[in-house]
Amino acid sequence: MLPFLVEHWGNPSSPHGRGRNARSAVDGARDRLATVLGCMPRELTFTSGGTEADNLAVRGVLQRWGAERGRHLVVSAIEHEAVLTTVAQLGERGEAGVTVVPCEADGCVDPERIAAAVRDDTVLVSLMLANNEVGAVQDVHVAAGLARARNPRVLVHSDAVQALGKVPIDLAALDVDLLSVSAHKCYGPKGSGALYARWGTHLTAQLDGGGQERGRRSGTENVAAIAGFACAAELVERERPEQAVRQAALRDGLETAVLEGAPHTRVAARSAVRLPNLSALLVDGASADSLVAALDVAGVEVSSGSACSSGAAQPSHVMVAMGEDPRATALIRLSLGRDTSADEMREAAERIITAVGVALAPRSAPAATFPRR
Ligand SMILES: Cc1ncc(COP(=O)(O)O)c(C=O)c1O
Structure with a gap:
């Protein structure tokens, strides 16, 4: 991180040399994080952390697809507040219908119960990969398959903030459309994270402005934090x-x-x-x-x-x-x-x-x- 705080402190959007150095740091970090997660670099959007990634997934999908596909959201009862509070607020404001699927006594959410909650107007299912309070790893792959069998248009999001560096995350095998990660859960800096969105999964941006991150998340990139995140993710995954x-x-x-x-x-x-x-x-x-x-x-x-x-x-x-x-x-x-x-x-x-x-x-x-x- 230090070179991007001290020497290459340029703005990645600037056309000059210092700007280009910063741009290549962001691009390089995206490549490295994509390798760790098993996805394409262009499928990653850097955010300010897991909370923003979760909000972008839930609100971004609802706003982009709600009118067309329906405004029903399915989440598990053990999601992090970044998901639960967001959907509760959307429900209270009448912007979405929300079904909260309970978990079993062992902290696991039954994929069948997730699927049973999916309706024709369900636009998004959100099931975390590992719970932050009790550590239970969820059967996200099975839940995603069953949910899509009920409604092929449903998008599946997983909050993998606690999972990165602790359990394998192979996006190809998980088969989710969206996945949130955060740097500070894997020895990276606080205030850095990312949202994976499968190529072709369109979302409405939640921050508008200069159009950074392919228009998905405006705001000058936190270059040092992004570089630190990618480096930490690589190291933690290696170990x-x-x-x-x-x-x-x-x-x-x-x-x-x-x-x-x-x-x-x-x-x-x-x-x-x-x-x-x-x-x-x-x-x-x-x-x-x-x-x-x-x-x-x-x-x-x-x-x-x-x-x-x-x-x-x-x-x-x-x-x-x-x-x-x-x-x-x-x-x-x-x-x-x-x-x-x-x-x-x-x-x-x-x-x-x-x-x-x-x-x-x-x-x-x-x-x-x-x-x-
Ligand atoms: C499962 C889970 N999701 C989301 C978050 C929020 O991430 P951040 O602190 O990067 O906003 C956390 C943080 O503890 C978490 O454990």
Whole structure:
């Protein structure tokens, strides 16, 4: 990224040498990201991140095709807020009809239920590739096939923000029309992402202006962030096979230790195919906010639910969709990375066991065991 901040800081739309250097950085990054995703470079539109890519997919398809094909949207109940809030708003304003398909207790959405929700006027189906709160990997390829069997004109979008660098993304095999990715989930810079749109999938742009990104996303490109994104995606994809095995083993070890040592603790989506780097622990009878705070003090940085909503006192919609009661059970989410070591995981497990013990103290240690006043 540094050369594009310091030396080649030109505007890619400028005709002079410095501009052309910046243009070739953007074009090169597009080529590299396309190789990682298994698509054509011209099928990628750089955005400011996953949220913008999701919005462009949902709003762009509805605006371009709604009048012709219908205004019905099908989404899963476990989508990220970038999709769920967008479709809720479109529904409230009367711009779309929305069907939200529930998930099963294991955090997976049944492709048959997606297909059953598709109607003649359905214009878009959106099903994420991997869930950000519990890590459940969804059967997007099967859902896409079944949805198209119900309505051949339906377009399929997948939010793959959590999947990039964690599980294989082969666009040819996935057979979706649109796919969102974000740089900061694969060690790239925050504020950079991309939307894949299968060649020939027309969308209405959501940002109008200078016509950058083939008119699909106006605004001077964030050259350094785009270069950083492509580089990070390449590196993380190169390391993925080895890292996935390593991180899953560490994650499984932590879960085994915590389940043995901490009472009233379960692993969410344990029977599902999961992201290798994510563990969502359910602690019955504990408060998520207190556990997150206690673990922060203990030096273990975890979230409850998604990072975006954990600041707010809202219950995790994913937990609710899985049939859990967030008032009765705390969800804490741990993410591992390429630098997470076995020692750190052992230490984390011990600290989690202690924190859960303290959080549940009134329940696991009856009042009678404390000295009477
Ligand atoms: C599944 C999923 N989709 C979309 C987003 C939003 O991406 P960004 O933060 O790049 O806007 C996130 C971020 O956490 C996510 O986990």
